[in-house]
Amino acid sequence: MTTLRPELSIDRLIAELQMLGAISEADPPVVTRVVFGEADLRARAFVKRLCVDAGLSVSEDPIGNTFARWQGADPDLAPIGTGSHIDAIPNAGLYDGCVGVLGGLEAIRTLRRLGFTPRRSIELVIFTSEEPTRFGIGCLGSRMLASALSPGQARLLRDKQGRGLDELRTATGFTGALESVAHPPGRFEQFVELHIEQGPELERKGVDIGLVTHIAAPASLRIVVEGEGGHAGATLMPGRKDALAAAAELVLALERAAKSTGAIDTVATVGICDVFPGAVNSIPSRVQLEADVRDIDGPRRDSVIRTIQSVCYEVQERRGVTVASEIVNADPPATCDVAILTALEESANAAGKTHQKMVSRAYHDSLFVARIAPVAMLFISCRGGVSHRPDEYASPESIGAGVHVLARTLAQLAS
Numbered sequence: 001m002t003t004l005r006p007e008l009s010i011d012r013l014i015a016e017l018q019m020l021g022a023i024s025e026a027d028p029p030v031v032t033r034v035v036f037g038e039a040d041l042r043a044r045a046f047v048k049r050l051c052v053d054a055g056l057s058v059s060e061d062p063i064g065n066t067f068a069r070w071q072g073a074d075p076d077l078a079p080i081g082t083g084s085h086i087d088a089i090p091n092a093g094l095y096d097g098c099v100g101v102l103g104g105l106e107a108i109r110t111l112r113r114l115g116f117t118p119r120r121s122i123e124l125v126i127f128t129s130e131e132p133t134r135f136g137i138g139c140l141g142s143r144m145l146a147s148a149l150s151p152g153q154a155r156l157l158r159d160k161q162g163r164g165l166d167e168l169r170t171a172t173g174f175t176g177a178l179e180s181v182a183h184p185p186g187r188f189e190q191f192v193e194l195h196i197e198q199g200p201e202l203e204r205k206g207v208d209i210g211l212v213t214h215i216a217a218p219a220s221l222r223i224v225v226e227g228e229g230g231h232a233g234a235t236l237m238p239g240r241k242d243a244l245a246a247a248a249e250l251v252l253a254l255e256r257a258a259k260s261t262g263a264i265d266t267v268a269t270v271g272i273c274d275v276f277p278g279a280v281n282s283i284p285s286r287v288q289l290e291a292d293v294r295d296i297d298g299p300r301r302d303s304v305i306r307t308i309q310s311v312c313y314e315v316q317e318r319r320g321v322t323v324a325s326e327i328v329n330a331d332p333p334a335t336c337d338v339a340i341l342t343a344l345e346e347s348a349n350a351a352g353k354t355h356q357k358m359v360s361r362a363y364h365d366s367l368f369v370a371r372i373a374p375v376a377m378l379f380i381s382c383r384g385g386v387s388h389r390p391d392e393y394a395s396p397e398s399i400g401a402g403v404h405v406l407a408r409t410l411a412q413l414a415s
């Protein structure tokens with residue numbers, strides 16, 4: 001495996017990333033590929049063709065998760081999985097997800113060129129709709145694969161035009177019962193995902209590879225405050241039930257609750273505040289807040305949510321408004337597998353790449369795969385930590401480092 005480096009075809013990989021990026025609903029360099037849209041389907045066809053050309057056998061499940069398999073010497077053993085996603089939010093860039101898919105493919109091609117024979121099969125996975133753009137829920141494919149979203153719940157999903165998930169997937173050729181998407185633990189022996197960091201840490205420290213030890217998970221909370229509207233001049237201050245003033249207390253209480261855990265990994269954000277009626281001379285009668293609370297420690301995150309729920313009750317009593325809170329979604333965080341992390345670390349050392357352990361603060365498909373298989377992720381740097389923008393950029397050097405380490409790791413895990 002010491003000769004791996006010259007075997008990597010990074011120029012071809014970069015060219016393929018650019019070709020994939022050009023398949024977009026928007027003009028280059030803007031990448032927009034919404035699940036089951038025309039660009040998504042063309043991008044899938046492009047990647048499937050590359051997989052077939054590489055000698056992999058390709059299959060799809062009813063939600064469009066795509067599996068490209070390199071059969072191992074012992075095909076009855078559970079495979080080693082790798083992969084990511086190729087859908088892209090509106091106005092995105094070339095690298096998010098795609099580096100994990102095409103980089104995973106290049107890792108497999110490299111091992112094949114070297115004449116390596118895996119004992120376990122190696123499977124490249126392209127997960128459907130990691131981005132929540134169309135249906136408002138992220139990691140649709142990996143979520144269903146791991147039974148974190150039931151077929152019944154999936155059938156209720158609608159896009160903004162009111163078209164159902166079932167209607168859209170079947171219209172685009174993904175048929176069959178949604179019940180067959182889920183797999184029990186053991187579907188993969190181990191799973192490892194290569195991804196750009198989407199943050200500035202690796203670049204700032206000049207480190208090649210991030211070994212992800214934990215994947216933080218968000219809980220989202222919707223809070224509706226109902227007060228009493230009225231004329232901003234004619235209603236005197238005593239006795240007002242201003243919904244926005246009450247909501248402001250909740251925003252600050254959430255910030256305090258996140259800080260009070262004392263853990264750097266606890267973060268909380270109120271990103272949406274809808275004020276009704278929204279007129280300068282009218283007392284707000286109704287406010288809807290949406291908050292995102294994340295941590296790598298599930299119980300600690302949930303304690304922040306319990307704190308804010310008790311503040312909701314306290315504010316309601318004191319201000320005479322009604323406050324209703326609802327947990328919209330709360331996925332458990334994931335801890336990465338020590339054995340895979342060790343393999344990644346050894347591979348990085350063998351490849352002469354510097355590395356550090358880190359936390360993934362964004363979530364990825366691996367968060368859900370973790371429910372049915374041991375997972376780990378490796379990060380490479382991206383310029384300025386910028387992601388989800390057209391100027392997202394990862395250098396050929398850092399992509400090459402990631403693919404090199406991934407190839408060695410896949411070889412080790414599949415042996």
Ligand SMILES: [Zn+2]
Pocket residue numbers: 085096097130195364
């Ligand atoms: Zn991604």
